[in-house]
Amino acid sequence: MSAKMQIEIRSLRKNYATYRRGSGFAEIAKSVFAREKILVEALKDIDVSVEEGELLGFLGPNGAGKSTCLKILTGVLFPTSGQVEVMGYCPWKQRKKYVGRIGAVFGQKSQLIFDIPPLDSFLMNQAIYGVPKADFDARLDELSSLLDVRDIMGQPTRNLSLGERMKCEFIMAMLHGPRIVFLDEPTIGLDVIAKERIRDFILAMNRKGVTFILTTHDLADVEFLARRVIVINHGSVIFDKGIGSLRDHFGSRKRIRLLSEGGQDALSLDGLKATDRRSENEVFYDLDLSACPIDRFIAKANEVLRIRDISIGSIPIEEIVKGLYSAAMPEREGALP
Amino acid sequence: MSAAALGSRAPRGSRVPGLGQLWLRSIRASFARRMAYRADLALDIAVTLLSELVGPAITLLIYGSTAGSGFPGWAMYEVLLIQSVFLMSRGLAFPLFMGLMYGVLDQVRSGRFELTLLRPRAPLLILVCQGIDPIAFTRLAGGVAIFAISLSHLPSPSAMGIAAFVLFFAFSLLVLFSLALFLSGTLFVWVGNGRVYELLDLLLNFAQYPLSIFPRAFGLALSVAVPVAMVSYIPASALLGRLDLTGLVAVPASAVFFLLSLLFWEKMRSKYTGADG
Numbered sequence: 001m002s003a004k005m006q007i008e009i010r011s012l013r014k015n016y017a018t019y020r021r022g023s024g025f026a027e028i029a030k031s032v033f034a035r036e037k038i039l040v041e042a043l044k045d046i047d048v049s050v051e052e053g054e055l056l057g058f059l060g061p062n063g064a065g066k067s068t069c070l071k072i073l074t075g076v077l078f079p080t081s082g083q084v085e086v087m088g089y090c091p092w093k094q095r096k097k098y099v100g101r102i103g104a105v106f107g108q109k110s111q112l113i114f115d116i117p118p119l120d121s122f123l124m125n126q127a128i129y130g131v132p133k134a135d136f137d138a139r140l141d142e143l144s145s146l147l148d149v150r151d152i153m154g155q156p157t158r159n160l161s162l163g164e165r166m167k168c169e170f171i172m173a174m175l176h177g178p179r180i181v182f183l184d185e186p187t188i189g190l191d192v193i194a195k196e197r198i199r200d201f202i203l204a205m206n207r208k209g210v211t212f213i214l215t216t217h218d219l220a221d222v223e224f225l226a227r228r229v230i231v232i233n234h235g236s237v238i239f240d241k242g243i244g245s246l247r248d249h250f251g252s253r254k255r256i257r258l259l260s261e262g263g264q265d266a267l268s269l270d271g272l273k274a275t276d277r278r279s280e281n282e283v284f285y286d287l288d289l290s291a292c293p294i295d296r297f298i299a300k301a302n303e304v305l306r307i308r309d310i311s312i313g314s315i316p317i318e319e320i321v322k323g324l325y326s327a328a329m330p331e332r333e334g335a336l337p
Numbered sequence: 338m339s340a341a342a343l344g345s346r347a348p349r350g351s352r353v354p355g356l357g358q359l360w361l362r363s364i365r366a367s368f369a370r371r372m373a374y375r376a377d378l379a380l381d382i383a384v385t386l387l388s389e390l391v392g393p394a395i396t397l398l399i400y401g402s403t404a405g406s407g408f409p410g411w412a413m414y415e416v417l418l419i420q421s422v423f424l425m426s427r428g429l430a431f432p433l434f435m436g437l438m439y440g441v442l443d444q445v446r447s448g449r450f451e452l453t454l455l456r457p458r459a460p461l462l463i464l465v466c467q468g469i470d471p472i473a474f475t476r477l478a479g480g481v482a483i484f485a486i487s488l489s490h491l492p493s494p495s496a497m498g499i500a501a502f503v504l505f506f507a508f509s510l511l512v513l514f515s516l517a518l519f520l521s522g523t524l525f526v527w528v529g530n531g532r533v534y535e536l537l538d539l540l541l542n543f544a545q546y547p548l549s550i551f552p553r554a555f556g557l558a559l560s561v562a563v564p565v566a567m568v569s570y571i572p573a574s575a576l577l578g579r580l581d582l583t584g585l586v587a588v589p590a591s592a593v594f595f596l597l598s599l600l601f602w603e604k605m606r607s608k609y610t611g612a613d614g
Contacts, residue, residue, distance in 0.1 A: 016610060071611060076454045100457030111452055113366060115373040120366050127359040128456050128463070156373060 006180060006211055007050035007073070012082035014043040014068050014235075042068040043079070044235040050213070052179075055206045057226030057243070058215045061325045065235040066215050067184070073213070074182055075099055087179060100129060103178035107185030110165065111172045112157045118168035119153040122175055129176035136175060143171045147201055163194030170201060180211045187221055199224050219317045231324050239324055250323055252289040253315050256297070257282070261306035269300055281308075286315065359458075363466035371472045382475045389427070389479050392420045392545045411547045415577055418487040422576075423545050423569035424480025426506065430513040431476055436468020437461070438533055441521040446529040448611055460606060464521075494576045501575035505567065505584070508591045512567045515591075516540065518598035522605035544568035548583065557583065561590040 020038050021031035042065045050056055060066045071077040072084060075091035075098055084091055089098035105111075112121045126136045144150045147167040152160055160168070166186065173181055183202070187195045195218075202225055206212055214226060222229060222243070229246050231239035239249065255275075258264065263280045271291025276284035287297055294312065301307055371378050399406055400413035408416055427435075441464060444450035453463045488494075494502070520533040544565040548556040560566040560583045571584040 067611075071451065074451075074455060076451045077611065095454065096457050096459070098457075099455050102455075104455055106452075109447075109449055109452060113370060116366060116369045120369055124362050124366055127355060127362040128458055130355040130457075 004052045005049055006052045006054075006087055007048070007213075008083070008085045009046055009048040009073075010083040012043050012046040012069070012072065012084060013041070013080045014065075014072065014077070015039055015041050015080045041235050043072075043082075046082070046232070046235075046237055048230060048237065048240065050211065053206065053209050053211055055202070055212045055225055055227055056214065057222040057229040058213055058232070059217075059219075059222065059229060059321060060232040064233045066232055069232065070182055070184060070213070070215055074102065074104055100176065101179055103173035103176070103181040105166075105169050105173045105181065105183050105186050107166070107188035110157075110169060112165065112168055114158050116156060117154045118149075118157055118160070118165075118171070121157070121168075121172060122153075125172055125175055131176050135177070139175050139177065140171065143174055146204060147171065147197065161194075163190050163197075166190060166194065166198060167201075170198065174205065174210075178210070180213065181205070183212055183214045183216070185216050185218070186214070187216070187218055195221075219321055223317055231321070233325055238327070246320060247314055247317065249320055254287045254289060254294065255313050255315050256285045256287055257309075257311045258285065258301060258305075258307065259309040260301075261308060264305060266304045267301060269297060272297065356462075359462075359466055360469075363469045364471050367469045368471050371470065378472060382472065385473070385476055386479055389424055389476050390483075392423065393417055393479075393483050396420060408547050408550050410549060412491075414487045414490040415573075415579075416547065417483055418491065418577065419547060419569050419573040420545050421480050421482075421484035421487055422506070422509070422573045423541075425477060425484060426480075426509040426513060426568050426572075427541075428474065428477025428480045430510055430517075432470045432473035433510075434465045434468065434514055435473075435517050436470050437464045437517050438468075438521045438524075438537070440464040440468045441524045442529065442531065442533065445524055445609065450609060451611060454609075461518075461602065488576075491577065495578060498576050498578050501580065502572050505572035505575050505588075508588060509568045509572055511595050512564055512591050515595045515598035516565075518602040522598070522602040525605040525609050540565050541568065544570060546570075560584070560587040564591045564594055567591045 016039075018038050018040055019031070019035040021027050021035060046065075046069060058066055058070070068077065072079050073086060073091060075095040078092035086098065087101060089101075091098050111125075112118055113124070122136075122140060125131075126133075131139075144153060147170060149164060149167050149171070152164050153168070157165060157168070170186075186202075187198055190198065199221065202212055202214075206225075212225070214221060216222060226243055228242050229239065230237055239246065241249075258267075259282050261281070264274075264283050269287075269292045271288035273286045273288075274283050275286050278284070287294070298310075301310070396413065396416050399408075400416075407413060441450070444453060444464075450460075453460050453467075456463050516537060520537055524530060524533065540563060543551070543559050548559060548566050548570050551559065556566070560571070564587045566583070567587045567590075571580070571587055574580045574584055
């Protein structure tokens with residue numbers, strides 16, 4: 001294993017049993033005595049390596065296996081088979097030693113004590129993690145100033161806004177100086193300003209060498225933060241490359257908005273596909289650059305139309321990820337972009 | 338602050354020297370939490386005090402109704418002494434560790450137990466600390482008062498009796514902790530089963546009265562199998578100089594009961610599967 005490698009996952013599998021029953025009265029009554037057991041393959045032979053200091057986006061549709069994988073990585077669940085080594089620890093076998101070196105922020109599970117000020121929760125964590133007072137004071141000073149929460153740390157948590165609370169969740173997760181932080185939907189429900197602040201904070205911590213594993217459905221988080229993206233679906237890794245490769249995953253394409261004097265029916269090129277006709281004059285196109293370079297498109301558009309306005313941008317990442325999710329669902333044929 | 342600096346002084350596993358600090362911080366946090374809702378606090382104290390005194394009140398009614406009524410072979414103040422020990426034992430157990438039951442109930446149902454597993458401490462320790470409720474010490478007040486009144490109407494206990502009482506009282510707390518472990522352990526599998534409190538009350542009802550009022554086999558079961566007799570009857574009997582062989586058998590039985598409860602709790606904890614995908 002490379003000296004810089006922090007997380008090594010090999011052939012990770014997790015199966016669990018769950019129960020199925022109908023919603024009718026008879027089926028509910030029957031389920032009291034006998035339930036239909038279902039074996040769920042949550043993870044199927046996952047292989048992933050993460051280097052120290054990475055900022056990794058971990059994506060997948062609901063029920064894809066992300067949470068299960070995250071729970072195994074944090075030592076909360078143990079797998080059916082496979083190997084996981086994080087900073088030299090096996091998370092579920094050396095849980096107590098290991099979790100003292102990681103942090104976690106859950107957008108939907110607060111670690112703060114709801115009825116009392118965040119500062120009291122921070123002090124509880126200091127005692128739980130055994131953080132020396134000098135370290136605690138220095139980190140709290142730096143983190144609270146970075147997140148601009150000094151003035152609100154003494155107010156009851158229940159009186160704080162969601163954004164303020166989330167900033168305090170980050171302090172909770174970072175006070176013991178973790179080397180790896182797992183983020184699960186850290187910006188869920190936040191306004192744009194709070195999101196920006198949180199993202200800046202993550203980047204600042206990452207620049208100092210902290211590794212972040214980011215699980216989210218907010219693809220703007222991924223675009224803004226992640227340098228590498230792993231997409232998991234049906235328990236398998238279906239994509240593991242840099243964010244740039246994700247954009248080009250279905251070929252190098254551009255999204256073009258073209259506003260012209262007249263109708264655009266005459267505009268026809270290989271690799272050009274109209275995706276949205278807002279009006280006669282305003283049409284959105286997807287252009288496959290391998291079939292038609294951008295300069296040829298512009299030349300042709302100039303030739304057949306009188307252009308009033310044009311904007312050329314990347315395909316929205318949401319569409320690419322949606323395509324990836326759909327591609328991994330055999331039952332949804334034809335869903336590829 | 339580099340990554341190395343961030344992580345260089347992180348704790349190395351469980352740090353026993355920090356246990357006192359953790360305990361004190363838990364008390365402080367719990368106190369602050371309870372103080373946040375003062376009306377609830379006042380009502381809670383009043384209701385708890387009144388409900389805890391139901392047992393002794395029934396005893397007073399039974400003994401005061403007609404001459405000769407009561408528990409055969411037991412004077413009123415002897416029965417009140419048993420019940421006061423029961424109240425004192427609960428008065429210590431509830432603020433110190435019985436909150437564990439609600440902690441498991443709530444955290445397993447909501448999936449927040451994962452946050453407890455993310456702490457570099459034993460989950461049981463975290464749950465006990467989170468469940469500390471200093472306000473519940475008010476339960477102790479009624480017990481101590483009835484204990485003092487009962488003792489003042491009874492012959493002075495011997496030094497041996499007092500020593501045995503202290504020892505058995507410690508075992509009383511151990512049995513209550515074991516019950517909390519057994520009942521909360523079931524909650525990892527029977528998620529959200531709020532009836533555990535009723536089960537606890539049902540079991541502890543047997544601890545409030547002299548063992549001799551129950552059939553012999555049942556009394557033996559209450560001393561050995563599920564040693565709730567140790568909660569109050571046996572410590573009070575030691576103080577009254579009425580301890581018999583059953584009491585001595587209950588000591589190792591309570592120790593075994595505790596060990597089994599610990600094993601059971603850990604086994605059940607390992608079955609935790611989380612609340613979402």
